[in-house]
Amino acid sequence: MNSKLYSVAQIRAVEEAAMRELETGTLMRRAGRAAADLALSLVGEARAQPVLVLAGPGNNGGDALEVAANLGEAGLDVVVLYFAPTGGQPSPETAQALARARASGANFADVAPNTRDWSLVVDGLFGIGLARNLVGRYLELVTALDAMRCPVLALDVPSGLDADTGMPVGEGSVAVRATHTITFIGDKPGLHTAHGRDHAGVVHVDDLGIEAKLFPPALAQLAAPALFAASLAPRRQGSHKGMFGDVAIVGGARGMQGAAVLAGRGALYAGAGRVFVVTVDPGPGFDQLQPELMFRASNAFKFESQTLVLGPGMGDSVESMRALGHGIDGTAPLVIDADGLNLLAASTDLQARLARRQGETIVTPHPLEAARLLGIGAAEVQADRMKAARDLARRFNAVAVLKGSGTVIAAQEGCMALNPTGNPGLATGGTGDVLAGVCGALLAQGWPAWEAAVGAVWLHGAAADRLVEEGVGPIGMTAGELPAAIRKVLNGLVSAR
Numbered sequence: 001m002n003s004k005l006y007s008v009a010q011i012r013a014v015e016e017a018a019m020r021e022l023e024t025g026t027l028m029r030r031a032g033r034a035a036a037d038l039a040l041s042l043v044g045e046a047r048a049q050p051v052l053v054l055a056g057p058g059n060n061g062g063d064a065l066e067v068a069a070n071l072g073e074a075g076l077d078v079v080v081l082y083f084a085p086t087g088g089q090p091s092p093e094t095a096q097a098l099a100r101a102r103a104s105g106a107n108f109a110d111v112a113p114n115t116r117d118w119s120l121v122v123d124g125l126f127g128i129g130l131a132r133n134l135v136g137r138y139l140e141l142v143t144a145l146d147a148m149r150c151p152v153l154a155l156d157v158p159s160g161l162d163a164d165t166g167m168p169v170g171e172g173s174v175a176v177r178a179t180h181t182i183t184f185i186g187d188k189p190g191l192h193t194a195h196g197r198d199h200a201g202v203v204h205v206d207d208l209g210i211e212a213k214l215f216p217p218a219l220a221q222l223a224a225p226a227l228f229a230a231s232l233a234p235r236r237q238g239s240h241k242g243m244f245g246d247v248a249i250v251g252g253a254r255g256m257q258g259a260a261v262l263a264g265r266g267a268l269y270a271g272a273g274r275v276f277v278v279t280v281d282p283g284p285g286f287d288q289l290q291p292e293l294m295f296r297a298s299n300a301f302k303f304e305s306q307t308l309v310l311g312p313g314m315g316d317s318v319e320s321m322r323a324l325g326h327g328i329d330g331t332a333p334l335v336i337d338a339d340g341l342n343l344l345a346a347s348t349d350l351q352a353r354l355a356r357r358q359g360e361t362i363v364t365p366h367p368l369e370a371a372r373l374l375g376i377g378a379a380e381v382q383a384d385r386m387k388a389a390r391d392l393a394r395r396f397n398a399v400a401v402l403k404g405s406g407t408v409i410a411a412q413e414g415c416m417a418l419n420p421t422g423n424p425g426l427a428t429g430g431t432g433d434v435l436a437g438v439c440g441a442l443l444a445q446g447w448p449a450w451e452a453a454v455g456a457v458w459l460h461g462a463a464a465d466r467l468v469e470e471g472v473g474p475i476g477m478t479a480g481e482l483p484a485a486i487r488k489v490l491n492g493l494v495s496a497r
Contacts, residue, residue: 003226004218005418006186008128008163014185018210025093027208028059031184032066032097034206035155038182039071039120042151046119050077052112054141055101056125056159057085062094063155063184064124065101072104080108081141083125112141118150123176125159128188133170134160142176154178158199163188165384166196166406175199184208189220192418193385193406220386220416223409225493227417228455231447232494244273245444248306249437250298250323251339252279253315259338259433262479263312264293266437269483270459270490272444275437276306280319298323307333307444311340312433325350331359333443336398337436341365344396345372354396360449361398362439366432370402386416399449401439403432407457411450419454421461423474430479435460438486462489 006014019027043051051071055064061083072078080101084090090098102108123145125138134142142160145152157163160175166189168175181191181200185208191200221227247267252260257279264277268290276294277283283295298319308327314320316339324343327334328350334357336344341363344350351373354361363373370388371378374395381388385402389410392400402408407419435456442452463485467473472481 003222003224004186005189005192005220005222006215007219008188010216010219011128011185011188013216014210014214017214018208025096028062028066028093028097030208031063031155031206032070034184034208035063035067035122035153035182036070036074038180038204039067039122039153040074042153042180043076043119047076049117049119050079051120051122052118053078053080053106053122054125055080055082056138057083057090058127058129059091059094060124060127060129060155062091062097063127064122065094065097067122067124067155068106069097069100069104072101072106078104078106079112080106081110081112082108118148120150121145121148121152123152123154123159123178125176127156128163130160130169133173134175139174142174145176151180152176152178152201154181154200156184157181157188157191161190161196161199163190165386166190166192166194167383168195180204182206185210186215187222189386189418192222192420193408194382194404197405220418223417223419223421223454223458225458228447228451228458229497231442231451231455232497234494234497241273244271245441245446246274246276246306247272247309247437247440247444248276248278248301248303249309249312249440250278250280250327251310251312251314252277252281252283253313253317253320253339254281256313256315257281257283259313259430261287261290261293262430262433263309263337263437263440265290265480265483266434266486267309267441267444268292269487270438270441270456272441276301278323280314280317280323303327303330303332305332307335307440309335309337309436309440311337312436314339314343316343321347325353328353328357333360333440333449335362335364335436335439335443337364337432338369341369341373345369351396354398357397360443361396362401362443362449362453363392363396363398364401364403364432364436364439365392366403386410390414390416399453401453401457403435407461409450409453409457415450417454419457419461421458422464423461423468425464425468425474425477426461428477428479431460431482434479434482434486459486459489
């Protein structure tokens, strides 16, 4: 699978370059053919039921008309709702597609027949060029699609969704919820982050036969094991625990010590040689379920060569601030999560010290924590998650992991990845603590910060997906179930090499 992600501006530049070398309408015909082939596979044995094609006034509507023509020629019963441009003519290629659709035997209607017995709905209302809210009849149609019990195939991008950000276009707007999206020329980040995953469904990419030389460097890529494969290695028989690093989880204020324990288990199951749970308040002494974890008090702990995970259940005490400052001023690999991020947001001095730090650093905020760090609102973070992650990485000289659906990982030098694994089962307390522990374990084993962040996020999501496949969740999945599943996924990757 091609993992490269391109912005709308990049896609438009590629399209314009390709069109200069091709006959008018070539790309539209190719898009219509590719989408029709996918549509036929989605219809399957329901070919006797009609297909509803929604064709908007622009070139996305032209793609839909090409789909309608191909399906009509294949003998399917096709109903087309075509919205002609207001006060103008369609583009030459759309006009060609309209003529083909009318000649194919497709039925054109002013309103959709009062039936829900569609085998498929093809959404070609609006593509990547939409710049305003869906209103009027378009809004009514998109809202009505939610009640339909058939597959919905979106062309290029679900109508109403911003292909760059994954948010509905316009404040308070809506977007089509597709079961499948076939996106053209190149994949778009908005299909994989924020609300994009809920709206796009299964994403299929077709480059329409455009030559690779016309594509610029990608804006980002989808996270995959290939991005951290160089750090995956089987363990030799002569291995000992000192080869896999020590991790110190620093947190565990009174009433929140479970967070530090969960992070410790995440680190242990992801392969760290030794794991310390270093609590800022008196701790439980040991973990009955995981006695391998070693408990220490932070005011007596010697922060030396351990990889540090600062923040799970840390609270905001003077001792917590001292421990955070100690970790930032050191050179050991460092993960800052949860309360560590909130303390960082409250101190411009600590922020400046972190920005000057020389050691490997990963920060793992959720959107509200990211907003505090950037001095903006959480809604602004979510409105452009990739920009927020990039700003965090540059401001704090760290690899930033902006958590959420389609977690964004950004490095200081600008490279970015969007994570495709995971499911709603992760929306429960403690899962972020486990992720922080896994990040720490991979750093302790010598993984560079970029690979450790991408690998930890991908493994964390893949473990949640595996649990769902095994009948655990997503409803009721707990953070404590993740570490063992992460271990299985990690070992599976290593053994496959």
